[in-house]
Amino acid sequence: MVSEISPDLVRHLGVLARIQLSDEEVERLTGELAVIVDNIAKVSEVATADVPATSHPILLENVYRPDETGDMLTVAQVLQNAPDAADDRFRVTAILGEEQ
Amino acid sequence: MSADLTRLTAAELSARLASGEVSSVEATQAHLDRIAAVDGDVHAFLHVSDHALEVAAGIDRRRAGGEALGELAGVPLAIKDVLVTTDMPSTSGSRILEGFMSPYDATVVARSRAAGLVPLGKTNMDEFAMGSSTEHSAYGPTRNPWDLDRIPGGSGGGSAAAVAAFEAPLALGSDTGGSIRQPAHVTGTVGLKPTYGGVSRFGAIALASSLDQVGPVSRTVLDSALLHDVIGGHDPHDSTSLRETWPSFAAAAREGATGQVLAGLRVGVVSELPDSGFQAGVSASFRASLALLEAHGAEIVEISAPHFEYGVAAYYLILPAEASSNLAKFDSVRFGMRVDVPGGTVEDVMAVTRDAGFGDEVKRRVILGTYALSAGYYDAYYGSAQKVRTLIQRDFDAAFERVDVIATPSAPTTAFRLGEKIDDPLQMYLNDVTTIPANLAGVPGISIPSGLAEEDGLPVGIQFLAPAREDARLYRVGAALEALLVDEWGGPLLDRAPSLRQAQGPDRQAQGPDRQAQGPDGGAR
Numbered sequence: 001m002v003s004e005i006s007p008d009l010v011r012h013l014g015v016l017a018r019i020q021l022s023d024e025e026v027e028r029l030t031g032e033l034a035v036i037v038d039n040i041a042k043v044s045e046v047a048t049a050d051v052p053a054t055s056h057p058i059l060l061e062n063v064y065r066p067d068e069t070g071d072m073l074t075v076a077q078v079l080q081n082a083p084d085a086a087d088d089r090f091r092v093t094a095i096l097g098e099e100q
Numbered sequence: 101m102s103a104d105l106t107r108l109t110a111a112e113l114s115a116r117l118a119s120g121e122v123s124s125v126e127a128t129q130a131h132l133d134r135i136a137a138v139d140g141d142v143h144a145f146l147h148v149s150d151h152a153l154e155v156a157a158g159i160d161r162r163r164a165g166g167e168a169l170g171e172l173a174g175v176p177l178a179i180k181d182v183l184v185t186t187d188m189p190s191t192s193g194s195r196i197l198e199g200f201m202s203p204y205d206a207t208v209v210a211r212s213r214a215a216g217l218v219p220l221g222k223t224n225m226d227e228f229a230m231g232s233s234t235e236h237s238a239y240g241p242t243r244n245p246w247d248l249d250r251i252p253g254g255s256g257g258g259s260a261a262a263v264a265a266f267e268a269p270l271a272l273g274s275d276t277g278g279s280i281r282q283p284a285h286v287t288g289t290v291g292l293k294p295t296y297g298g299v300s301r302f303g304a305i306a307l308a309s310s311l312d313q314v315g316p317v318s319r320t321v322l323d324s325a326l327l328h329d330v331i332g333g334h335d336p337h338d339s340t341s342l343r344e345t346w347p348s349f350a351a352a353a354r355e356g357a358t359g360q361v362l363a364g365l366r367v368g369v370v371s372e373l374p375d376s377g378f379q380a381g382v383s384a385s386f387r388a389s390l391a392l393l394e395a396h397g398a399e400i401v402e403i404s405a406p407h408f409e410y411g412v413a414a415y416y417l418i419l420p421a422e423a424s425s426n427l428a429k430f431d432s433v434r435f436g437m438r439v440d441v442p443g444g445t446v447e448d449v450m451a452v453t454r455d456a457g458f459g460d461e462v463k464r465r466v467i468l469g470t471y472a473l474s475a476g477y478y479d480a481y482y483g484s485a486q487k488v489r490t491l492i493q494r495d496f497d498a499a500f501e502r503v504d505v506i507a508t509p510s511a512p513t514t515a516f517r518l519g520e521k522i523d524d525p526l527q528m529y530l531n532d533v534t535t536i537p538a539n540l541a542g543v544p545g546i547s548i549p550s551g552l553a554e555e556d557g558l559p560v561g562i563q564f565l566a567p568a569r570e571d572a573r574l575y576r577v578g579a580a581l582e583a584l585l586v587d588e589w590g591g592p593l594l595d596r597a598p599s600l601r602q603a604q605g606p607d608r609q610a611q612g613p614d615r616q617a618q619g620p621d622g623g624a625r
Binding site for chain 2: 005009010013014015016017018019020021022025029032033035036037039040041042043044045046047048051052053054055056057058060063065071073077078080081082083084090092093094095096097
C-alpha cells in the first residue's frame with residue numbers, strides 16, 4: 001500500500017478535523033504523514049480476512065443502572081469554564097455564514 | 101529534618117505518621133520546600149497547591165482525634181495534569197485548556213483524598229499525553245533529575261521526575277502506550293499500568309479510550325501497591341470499569357519482597373525482541389536481572405510473540421483514530437480557549453481556536469486519525485489495526501500458557517537528550533515498542549529499576565507483564581527482584597542520582613557538580 005498524502009488531502013483533513021492549518025503546517029504535515037503512514041501501513045501484512053477485529057481489550061458486557069437522576073452539575077458549574085455565556089446558556093458567534 | 105522526610109518512601113513516611121513521630125504538616129512542608137528548591141530546574145509541576153498545608157493540618161487533627169485513617173493518610177501526592185481536580189487547574193499539558201477548573205474530581209483523585217493523601221500539585225506531561233519526552237507539553241519540558249539536559253520520559257515525565265527528585269513520594273500517572281512505564285525506566289523509578297478497567301478512567305481527560313489506564317508512580321514497588329489499593333476497584337462512573345474484587349496489592353508486594361515467589365517462577369523472554377534492538381547498556385542490565393532471577397530459582401523461558409513488531413504500527417492507527425474523536429470536544433464553545441474571529445461563524449472560530457490551541461504533535465495525530473477513519477481507508481488502516489490487536493492478544497495468550505510473567509527491557513534506550521528526537525516523530529514513536537503491546541491487549545505491566553547503563557550511567561528499567569487481572573503477580577515479582585537488586589546495590593538506585601542544585605538555602609554551595617547546564621528555554625514556566 002502506497003500512501004497518497006498530498007497537500008490537498010491534508011488541507012481537507014484539516015477541514016474535517018476543524019483545524020485551520022496554515023500553508024506552512026500543511027506542507028510540513030504532508031511530508032511527516034507520508035513517512036508515518038508508509039510505516040504504519042504494515043498492519044495490512046498480517047491482517048488477513050480470517051482474523052477477527054478487536055475493538056476493546058477486555059470483553060465487556062452491557063452495563064445498566066437504575067434510571068434515576070444523579071450526579072447533576074448546576075447550570076453555574078456547567079458554564080463556569082465557558083468562553084462566553086449569557087442567560088444561562090453558552091453563547092457563540094453566528095451559526096451560518098453569509099453565503100448560507 | 102526536612103530533607104530527610106523527602107527521602108522516605110511512602111510506606112516509611114506513613115509508619116512515622118501513624119506513630120505520631122511526624123505530622124502531615126511537617127511532611128507536606130518538607131516536600132513543598134523541596135519543590136521550591138529544585139523545581140525551577142526540574143519543572144515537574146505545572147501547578148503547586150496553595151492549600152496542601154491546610155489539608156495536611158486537617159489530617160493531623162483527625163489523627164489526633166483518634167479517627168481511624170487509611171495507611172497513606174497524610175502522605176503527599178503529586179497528580180498528573182490529565183486528571184481533573186476541583187481545587188487546581190487541569191490542562192492535560194495543553195494551551196487549549198489553560199486555566200480550566202473542573203466542577204468534579206476524577207475518581208482516582210476523589211479516592212486519594214478520601215484516603216487522606218495530600219495533593220501537592222499537578223505534574224507536567226506531553227500535551228494530551230501524546231509523547232515520550234514531555235517536550236510536547238505546551239508549558240515547556242520537564243527535565244530528568246539524573247541529567248537536566250535529558251528527557252524524563254513521557255507522557256508522564258512530570259510525575260516520574262517528581263518522585264525521582266524527591267518532590268513527592270507518590271504520584272498518579274496514566275498509561276496509554278507506556279506513559280507510566282517508560283518515564284519510570286528513564287528516571288530510575290517504579291510505575292505500573294493496571295489491567296484495563298482495573299482503575300477508573302472517570303475524570304481522566306481521554307486520549308485513546310480503549311488504551312488509557314490510570315496507575316501509580318513511586319520510588320518503590322510497595323509504594324505503588326499501596327497507592328493502587330487506594331485508587332483501584334469498580335467505579336460505576338466508568339462503563340469499562342471491571343467489577344472485580346481485587347486482592348491487596350500491598351500485601352502482594354510485601355509477600356513478594358521475601359523472594360519466595362521466585363522459586364519455580366517461569367519468566368518469558370520474547371525471542372522477537374533481540375538484544376540488538378536495544379542500547380548495549382540496556383540489554384546488559386536486562387540480562388543481569390534475568391541472571392539474578394534465575395539464580396534465585398526462576399526459570400527463563402524463550403517465548404515467541406511474532407506480532408509484537410506490528411504493535412507500534414497498530415497503535416499509531418488506533419490511538420490517533422480514538423484521539424481525533426475524543427479531542428473533538430475542544431470546540432471553543434463549552435470550555436477552553438476561544439480565539440476571536442471578527443465576523444466569523446462558530447465553525448470558523450472553532451477551526452482557528454483548534455489551530456492556535458493545539459500543539460504540533462496533537463495536530464499531527466488528530467489529522468492522522470481523521471485520515472485513518474475516513475471513507476475508503478477505514479478498512480485498510482483502522483480495521484487492520486484492530487486485527488493486529490487480536491493477533492497480539494493471541495500472542496499473549498499463547499505465551500501465558502507457558503510462563504507466569506513476560507520480561508522485557510522497559511524501553512530501547514536510556515534517557516535521550518532534550519531536542520534529540522523532537523523533529524523525528526517516527527523515532528519518537530519507536531520508544532514505546534516494548535510497552536505498547538500491553539495497552540493493545542489490556543494486560544498489566546510494571547517497570548522497576550534494573551540498574552544503570554554502563555556507557556552513560558543512566559537508569560534502566562525492566563518491565564514485567566502478566567495476564568489480565570493478575571496485577572498482584574507483578575507486585576510480587578517486582579518486589580522480589582527489587583529486594584535482590586537493592587541488596588546488591590547496597591541501597592536504592594536513586595541514591596546514586598546526582599544532587600540537584602538548590603534554588604535557595606545554606607546548602608546551595610555544597611551540592612556537588614554545578615547543574616547549570618540548561619537549554620535556551622531553561623526554567624521556562
